[in-house]
Amino acid sequence: MKDNHVTLPTDNQEDLNQILRARRAKLAKLRELGVNPYPYRFEVRHRIAEILERFDDVCEKESAAGVGEHFSIAGRIITIRAMGKASFCHLRDDSGQMQLYVKKDIVGERGYEIFHLLDIGDIIGAVGTVFRTHTGEKTLRVQSFELLSKNLYPLPIVKEREDQVFDAFTDKEARYRERHVDLTVNLEVREIFEKRALLLCTLRRFLEERSFLEVETPILQPLYGGALARPFTTEYHALERTFFLRIADELYLKRLLVGGFPKVYEISKVFRNEGMDRSHNPEFTMLEFYEAYTDYHDAMDLTEDMLRECVSKVTGGFVIRYQDAAINFEVAFRRVPFFDLLHELTGEDLLEKSLEELQKIARLHGVEEPAMSDGKIYDELMKTHIFPKLAQPTIVYDYPLSLSPLAKKHRNGARLVERFQVFAGGLELCNAFSELNDPLDQRVRFEAQQRFRVEGDEEAPPIDEDFLRALEYGMPPASGVGIGIDRVTMLLTDQASIREVILFPALRT
RNA sequence: GCGCCCAUAGCUCAACUGGUAGAGCAACUGACUCUUAAUCAGUAGGUUCCAGGUUCGAAUCCUGGUGGGCGUACCA
Structure with missing residues (x-):
């Protein structure tokens, strides 16, 4: 080929x-x-x-x-x-x-x-x-x-007659490897990327209108963090050290909150050294924005407005078709607690269960080896049974503590954090929380992750002393949101594969 | 990572139980001053993904590899 x-x-x-x-x-x-x-x-x-x-x-x-x-x-x-x-x-x-x-x-x-x-x-x-x-x-x-x-x-010669297309250039591999040919010959492909550009433009304008400052933080980092993922490494010759490509912007953006910028955002590529499938590309585009003096409730409102604005600007309406489903962004998003969804699924209040009970329930729902932590079990149940079915825009909130080392503990209960995610069309679009700004608690959370790491969890992040030091100077209370631009583009252009919304998706060579 | 499927001309595809690769479009030559999948006449075009193997004979069967698709796992 x-x-x-x-x-x-x-x-x-x-x-x-x-x-x-x-x-x-x-x-x-x-x-x-x-x-x-x-x-x-x-x-x-x-x-x-x-x-x-x-x-x-x-x-x-x-x-x-x-x-x-x-x-x-x-x-x-x-x-x-x-x-x-x-x-x-x-x-x-x-x-x-x-x-x-x-x-x-x-x-x-x-x-x-x-x-x-x-x-x-x-x-x-x-x-x-x-x-x-x-x-x-x-x-x-x-x-x-x-x-x-x-x-x-x-x-490739593509011919048309009365809306019939002949000999369309459709081989996916050829299209991705020679995207210039794809763009030349397949007009609908060009449209996807025009819409993607419009989406980015809309997001920037939305944030700019609300006085957010666009910033740029390092892609090459001596230490990585801000997400649970394996990083790419690279050799920094002058320093004779291994560096990491960022897996998230989060930790540097929070340092900017410490530094006195109350509203910042960054749109950039992040890199996760993991497999690829139709909703994952190893390098992908994230928008992260942080707003001082607000909590995750404020962030929910802002994010909902933002997504609605994007849908409207990019598609010209509020109801979109995604993979044969009609998704309505005009009405208020459904907002539902994480554990309510688990209750709907299992009929049980999982927050009150012991690990043994959880494992039993997990097996009942098809989880093969539930010998994991409570957080992993919750996560597994949600990922397999709940999230893919969230077609209409839905905000899931109040997550288990162990899954979210950078989120602030819930004001009403110690086993939850103030975190939410937005889903639509079965795609996870956003992840957000009231940001943890207590440096001592943050250290405890990092140490917990460190233990997972020692136990062999390659995705658990290392302790970032520089970040902890920054928090000790004092970070204002703040909310932060991360949005997967590729996923939103998929939704707005009705594409089932992330490769269709990335100009040059990762391919083997 | 695992499972299933796929790879033939520039593009889209065909070739039965193994018998020596074919079509449309594109290309080339010629004709044509309103065509539009232009038309008409003619011509040419192939490492059948790669490397081995079985066989008198392989696009076809076997083994290994490469690349891709789908599913699954991993994945905030």
């Missing part, structure tokens, strides 16, 4: 297949005709979608409105229908596609010869007037055109 084209030696004509040879021959011919196949610039004055829209109500035949006015567009040739003295092709730019009519009488002998040396995939610029063909298609009558970049490697 892989690099059969990459390994083709471009200087040895013998080894090239006939299509590649033909393209190179045309390139040489063009040069003979005095055409630079890779010129420096072209004056693009119009976008195709704007032209099409403008002539939308101009009726059949020669459009009086278009006569005389010249339009200048540039893009890639996606179809060619060549005839002896007049030809058609379609040109696509970022906004849309439009038919071009190239007539020998107009572009001249040499121009028409050059046009015949063009291929699907070439990038050209064209200037002309707009008219409608007999069949009603708005078309550019080309006065002149210019080759802007010669295509030497053939593009």
Whole structure:
């Protein structure tokens, strides 16, 4: 599958297949005709979608409105229908596609010869007037055109007729490995990433309007933390030390709260050295924001508003379709305590059970080896039976203490922490809590994690003395929220796989 | 990590119980001044993912490998 084209030696004509040879021959011919196949610039004055829209109500035949006015567009040739003295092709730019009519009488002998040396995939610029063909298609009558970049490697040819698509470029591996081809040929793919950009833009604007400060913290770190995950390591030569790629932004952002910024956020890649599947990519994009003097109830309100705003801006409505389910973001999100959901599942109050009782209940619900801690059992039950079924936007709150070493203990009970997660479409979108700012409690929590670590839990984080010291200076009470941007994008673009919303997803090499 | 499935022309796919690889589109030559999956006539195009093995003979069967898909595990 892989690099059969990459390994083709471009200087040895013998080894090239006939299509590649033909393209190179045309390139040489063009040069003979005095055409630079890779010129420096072209004056693009119009976008195709704007032209099409403008002539939308101009009726059949020669459009009086278009006569005389010249339009200048540039893009890639996606179809060619060549005839002896007049030809058609379609040109696509970022906004849309439009038919071009190239007539020998107009572009001249040499121009028409050059046009015949063009291929699907070439990038050209064209200037002309707009008219409608007999069949009603708005078309550019080309006065002149210019080759802007010669295509030497053939593009997949996707054809359409009456909404039927033929020979679509669908091989997932080829699409991910050659995303530039995917984007060129599959318009709906481009849309996903336009929506992703709009999502990021919306989030930034939302936070900016509320006076949050965008900051950047280290990706390369001497110690990692802020989540439960195995890190990637890298060698820092100058320091002769192993460094880690961050697994979360959390600890550095909290230091900024200590430092006096009351509202901060960061949007960035984080890296977790774990397997990949349709909702996990080893590097992914997180938004984390922290607001001083607020608790997790405030954060719930803010997060709910934020998500609703994103849905509205990106999809244009409040009800979205995700994998055949209608998800409504207009109404208030359901808010339900973690242990209420477990009660619904098991009919028992799991918070009151001993470890033995918990293990028994876990077995009843299909957990194979429940020899783990109470927290892991709760987590397992929720992950297998509850979370995937949370289709409508749901805020699950008040989590067991042992699962959340960075969250503040619940004001009403010592065995819970003030934490919540937001789910929709069965996807976990956000994780948030009232941030633990008691440095002595934080040390106790780290030490507990340290014990898990010694027992072999590779995801338990190490003790971060620098962070503990920072807390000792005093961090204001605060709430913090982490949002998985990729997951939200999946939801808003109705994609089942995270790879569809990451331009260059991780692949084996 | 484990299980199941997949890999054939530039793209999308075919090839029965093993018999020596084929189609549409794309490409090339020619014709054609309103075509649109353009049409018509003709031509060419393959390391059947890789390496071994079985066989007179392998795209097909076996072993190993590579890459991918789906499921599962892991995953705040």
